[in-house]
Amino acid sequence: MNNSVTTESIAPLASEKTPEKAKTSNVITEENSDAYTTVGQAFSENAKMSMRNVNVFYDEKQAIYDVNLDIGTNEVVAMIGPSGCGKSTFLRCLNRMNDTIDTCKVTGKFLLEDQDINDRKMDVVPLRARVGMVFQKPNPFPKSIYDNVAYGARIHGLADRKSDLDDIVETSLQKAGLWNEVKDRLQQPGTSLSGGQQQRLCIARTIAVSPEVILMDEPCSALDPIATARIEELIDELSQNYTIAIVTHSMQQAARVSHRTAYFHLGKLIEVNETEKVFTNPDHGLTEAYITGRFG
Amino acid sequence: MTKPEIKTIDKVNRTLGKRYRAEKRFRLYGMLSIGFGLLCVLFLFTNIIGKGLSGFTYHYLQISVEMDATTLEISDTSDLNQILAGNYSAVVKRGAYEYFDVSSRRDKSAARKLLSVDGTGYLLQDRFKVDAKEIINTKSMVWALVDDKVDFYLKRLGEPGEPGKHEFSEKQLQWIHAAVESGDLQKRFNWAFFNNGDSAHSEEAGIRGAVMGSFYLLLVTLALSFPIGIATAIYLEEYAPKNKWTDLIEVNINNLAAVPSIIFGLLGLAIFLAFFGFPRSTPLVGGFVLTLMTLPTIIISSRASIKAVPPSIREAAYGLGSSKMQVTLHHVLPLAMPGMLTGTIIGLAQALGESAPLLMIGMAAFIPEVPTGVSDPATALPMQIFQWFRNADAGFSEKASAAILVLLMFLIVMNTLAVWARRRLERRW
Amino acid sequence: MDKLNIDQHISQQYNSALDDLKTEFLELGGIVEQQIVNAVKAITDVDTVLAQEVLMTEKEVDEREMQLDDLCTQIIARRQPTASDLRLVMAISKSTRDLERIGDEANKIAKMAIAISDSEDLPHGFSELRNLGRHVQEIVNDSLTAFARYDIDMALKVVNKDKEIDREYATAMRELITYMMEDPRNISRSMNVIWALRSLERIGDHASNISEQIFYLVKGLDVRHQTPDEMAQQVNKQRK
Numbered sequence: 001m002n003n004s005v006t007t008e009s010i011a012p013l014a015s016e017k018t019p020e021k022a023k024t025s026n027v028i029t030e031e032n033s034d035a036y037t038t039v040g041q042a043f044s045e046n047a048k049m050s051m052r053n054v055n056v057f058y059d060e061k062q063a064i065y066d067v068n069l070d071i072g073t074n075e076v077v078a079m080i081g082p083s084g085c086g087k088s089t090f091l092r093c094l095n096r097m098n099d100t101i102d103t104c105k106v107t108g109k110f111l112l113e114d115q116d117i118n119d120r121k122m123d124v125v126p127l128r129a130r131v132g133m134v135f136q137k138p139n140p141f142p143k144s145i146y147d148n149v150a151y152g153a154r155i156h157g158l159a160d161r162k163s164d165l166d167d168i169v170e171t172s173l174q175k176a177g178l179w180n181e182v183k184d185r186l187q188q189p190g191t192s193l194s195g196g197q198q199q200r201l202c203i204a205r206t207i208a209v210s211p212e213v214i215l216m217d218e219p220c221s222a223l224d225p226i227a228t229a230r231i232e233e234l235i236d237e238l239s240q241n242y243t244i245a246i247v248t249h250s251m252q253q254a255a256r257v258s259h260r261t262a263y264f265h266l267g268k269l270i271e272v273n274e275t276e277k278v279f280t281n282p283d284h285g286l287t288e289a290y291i292t293g294r295f296g
Numbered sequence: 297m298t299k300p301e302i303k304t305i306d307k308v309n310r311t312l313g314k315r316y317r318a319e320k321r322f323r324l325y326g327m328l329s330i331g332f333g334l335l336c337v338l339f340l341f342t343n344i345i346g347k348g349l350s351g352f353t354y355h356y357l358q359i360s361v362e363m364d365a366t367t368l369e370i371s372d373t374s375d376l377n378q379i380l381a382g383n384y385s386a387v388v389k390r391g392a393y394e395y396f397d398v399s400s401r402r403d404k405s406a407a408r409k410l411l412s413v414d415g416t417g418y419l420l421q422d423r424f425k426v427d428a429k430e431i432i433n434t435k436s437m438v439w440a441l442v443d444d445k446v447d448f449y450l451k452r453l454g455e456p457g458e459p460g461k462h463e464f465s466e467k468q469l470q471w472i473h474a475a476v477e478s479g480d481l482q483k484r485f486n487w488a489f490f491n492n493g494d495s496a497h498s499e500e501a502g503i504r505g506a507v508m509g510s511f512y513l514l515l516v517t518l519a520l521s522f523p524i525g526i527a528t529a530i531y532l533e534e535y536a537p538k539n540k541w542t543d544l545i546e547v548n549i550n551n552l553a554a555v556p557s558i559i560f561g562l563l564g565l566a567i568f569l570a571f572f573g574f575p576r577s578t579p580l581v582g583g584f585v586l587t588l589m590t591l592p593t594i595i596i597s598s599r600a601s602i603k604a605v606p607p608s609i610r611e612a613a614y615g616l617g618s619s620k621m622q623v624t625l626h627h628v629l630p631l632a633m634p635g636m637l638t639g640t641i642i643g644l645a646q647a648l649g650e651s652a653p654l655l656m657i658g659m660a661a662f663i664p665e666v667p668t669g670v671s672d673p674a675t676a677l678p679m680q681i682f683q684w685f686r687n688a689d690a691g692f693s694e695k696a697s698a699a700i701l702v703l704l705m706f707l708i709v710m711n712t713l714a715v716w717a718r719r720r721l722e723r724r725w
Numbered sequence: 726m727d728k729l730n731i732d733q734h735i736s737q738q739y740n741s742a743l744d745d746l747k748t749e750f751l752e753l754g755g756i757v758e759q760q761i762v763n764a765v766k767a768i769t770d771v772d773t774v775l776a777q778e779v780l781m782t783e784k785e786v787d788e789r790e791m792q793l794d795d796l797c798t799q800i801i802a803r804r805q806p807t808a809s810d811l812r813l814v815m816a817i818s819k820s821t822r823d824l825e826r827i828g829d830e831a832n833k834i835a836k837m838a839i840a841i842s843d844s845e846d847l848p849h850g851f852s853e854l855r856n857l858g859r860h861v862q863e864i865v866n867d868s869l870t871a872f873a874r875y876d877i878d879m880a881l882k883v884v885n886k887d888k889e890i891d892r893e894y895a896t897a898m899r900e901l902i903t904y905m906m907e908d909p910r911n912i913s914r915s916m917n918v919i920w921a922l923r924s925l926e927r928i929g930d931h932a933s934n935i936s937e938q939i940f941y942l943v944k945g946l947d948v949r950h951q952t953p954d955e956m957a958q959q960v961n962k963q964r965k
Contacts, residue, residue, distance in 0.1 A: 100614060102538060128617035135615065139608035141627060151626075152616040202612070209616060252805060279807045281945025291807045294733045 040273035044072035054108035078258030095131035132211035138198035140190030176204035196227025351698025361391035384417030498691025509674030516583020525594030553592035561656030590643035601635025641714035760831035765858030768838035779835035853897035880936035
């Protein structure tokens with residue numbers, strides 16, 4: 001048995017594991033932080049969104065360091081990493097949700113097709129119609145199920161007639177797999193649904209605006225396994241028509257739903273690879289350590 | 297392992313009794329405090345109600361009055377001036393002499409003094425205003441107001457303890473008791489208390505003027521402070537950048553809430569009366585002053601209820617592409633509204649009971665007329681109570697207690713309204 | 726040399742489960758290795774007692790194989806291993822099968838030893854048998870050592886050596902066939918030796934299979950059905 005039982009810290013061991021690889025270091029320190037380049041396949045030929053040299057600061061504190069990432073059309077990209085690694089922050093940059101935080105400063109290029117959405121001149125209202133978001137906690141409005149779904153379509157003026165709006169509501173609920181459960185009680189409050197149903201309602205609400213990209217910030221963290229399985233199934237179906245970026249704490253979930261997986265660590269994008277690759281043979285020692293549960 | 301081991305459970309059991317005793321004591325302190333509070337409230341209420349209830353009733357003597365046109369000095373019943381100037385006291389006096397069956401000057405005077413001739417006259421005048429044609433030159437039964445001393449004497453009579461001092465002669469006493477026994481002298485509900493304005497005579501004094509004054513005051517206050525307060529709260533919470541200026545504003549708003557109300561009165565005096573020259577003693581100016589006073593309360597409670605709107609709702613709305621105004625109007629405001637309404641109603645209730653700032657802008661004046669608009673001189677309920685209590689006349693202190701009851705009623709109604717509004721609006725979802 | 730750090734998990738239970746798995750696997754390897762040694766010795770020394778002993782251990786090997794399978798299933802069910810942990814469990818699961826087969830082959834050799842012991846004179850081919858036996862035992866040992874150390878270079882050596890063994894086997898076969906052609910009376914006896922040689926060659930293949938799993942375990946590379954040169958190329962490409 002050569003299984004050393006030393007108490008060395010993870011990082012030196014991780015670097016020892018892949019000494020020959022091109023990565024200069026797996027240990028991220030202040031000195032080499034800027035020089036870090038992501039391992040794996042961060043770029044996509046068929047990119048819906050391309051992020052280049054993304055840096056995010058909260059006041060003086062830097063939250064994200066020089067991230068480059070593409071999200072392919074109709075692709076599901078999962079972002080994983082320990083708490084505080086910047087994955088949620090990054091996700092929220094994709095539809096400028098960080099604008100609501102005064103101290104947050106975002107630099108870099110965020111191309112949605114050919115448009116830089118991080119341009120201060122870019123209007124966030126149409127942007128958010130194109131890049132929808134589903135949040136961690138199911139957060140239906142305290143309105144009826146119908147009004148919840150119809151809200152986005154209403155404020156963006158997507159329906160001219162009542163019948164158009166009815167259609168939007170019905171197709172959105174159908175796509176979210178909720179129609180059969182709620183079609184008889186559209187006027188009941190959205191909050192009367194169960195947690196999993198509420199989250200699907202939130203997804204239906206997002207779909208109703210027909211976005212191109214859907215961002216999901218830990219959409220199943222408040223749900224039980226059955227509801228989670230439903231949402232995951234839904235994500236799979238939605239990926240036929242939408243581009244999806246999902247942040248999740250559950251590595252199994254990332255493994256189940258995503259095509260590519262991005263691993264963030266202390267604000268840096270350590271590795272992006274095909275999900276199969278990441279979960280069987282990740283390129284980077286830190287990814288390996290994280291997904292196998294060696295630190296957290 | 298030779299030492300006998302003491303089990304944890306034994307140690308726990310040993311302290312258990314002490315812990316439970318401490319807990320019981322702790323609960324007892326709380327119950328005592330609540331009991332003391334309840335006792336105080338109970339005492340206050342029984343005291344006020346006991347004193348005030350009698351203010352709602354008054355003794356009336358049924359006499360028959362000859363509505364003689366010549367005595368009344370009314371020749372044309374369609375002439376309002378004549379009706380207003382009619383000599384009603386003369387017919388009331390004559391009715392009184394007839395009832396007590398007196399002829400000598402002394403007796404007449406004694407009989408006259410048992411009635412409130414002028415007060416009854418006003419009652420007659422009110423009747424003439426409605427249908428003078430019908431009742432002129434007829435003889436009809438009238439419930440005449442007795443003198444406040446008679447009322448006071450009779451009200452004390454039923455109560456245990458000494459009958460109380462009185463200045464009535466033997467004859468007058470005889471008359472009173474005879475009238476009571478015959479059922480002609482009765483305690484009746486005092487409508488005049490609700491229909492009349494203030495008066496120099498306690499039997500004629502009513503709270504209508506004060507109630508209307510308070511109503512207009514609150515109207516002005518509500519119309520100004522609710523929109524201003526909510527707009528301020530929304531701006532500060534949703535739009536204002538967080539910098540030292542907004543911090544300063546916030547600190548000042550919080551400080552304003554703690555400023556003694558009389559300061560606001562001084563401010564109103566200096567600005568609205570002296571500088572802008574608004575008419576004094578009017579609900580308009582009073583409303584301005586009370587607005588200044590209630591604004592901090594409304595702003596603070598509105599901001600608190602805006603803050604209490606879950607951020608997830610806001611995020612959801614922003615995530616769908618709502619603009620800031622849409623988020624505020626569609627989501628934040630409806631959810632914060634119950635809290636805002638509660639804050640506003642409580643602020644108004646505070647304003648309703650406020651007297652100090654009104655003192656400074658002249659709303660403590662004696663104003664017998666019932667105000668008909670915000671620019672008429674008026675007084676307010678608390679001011680009226682204050683004035684009546686100051687009056688040495690025993691009849692007025694009874695009225696004051698009754699007025700307190702009315703004020704309390706209003707406050708209870710308003711607070712119930714606040715609770716109801718909150719429940720009603722919250723229950724929707 | 727690469728490390729997999731299976732003892733670095735936050736969960737100590739997980740660490741010990743993986744550690745147990747690996748220890749059990751290597752113990753099974755040790756038992757099987759001893760079986761080979763004994764079986765070859767039994768045939769060349771005509772020692773039926775030793776041969777019986779080999780046959781006796783068969784049952785233990787089977788039991789241990791099932792136990793290892795159970796451990797793998799449990800770890801997958803309870804821990805959902807990923808990355809290196811997943812590769813370790815998969816590699817052990819597959820290699821256990823190879824070890825069990827090696828045990829089976831050793832048994833066959835032991836049976837041959839008993840069969841051969843009935844004849845009187847020394848048959849031909851014993852020296853080849855002894856030679857091949859030693860080499861096979863070596864590569865089985867090497868493959869287990871490489872597994873224990875996660876040593877790719879050693880695994881590559883095992884694969885190369887297996888090719889040598891194949892050649893050695895072919896030579897021995899030719900020799901025995903010539904011998905049988907010379908005197909057909911030797912055929913039945915020689916056939917037994919040939920069966921034993923064949924078993925040894927198969928053992929070498931299984932050892933080679935185990936080595937291939939080491940590539941998967943350490944590098945995540947699937948090098949099955951490849952020539953040693955191709956394997957070396959892949960490893961180098963990844964190291965580049």
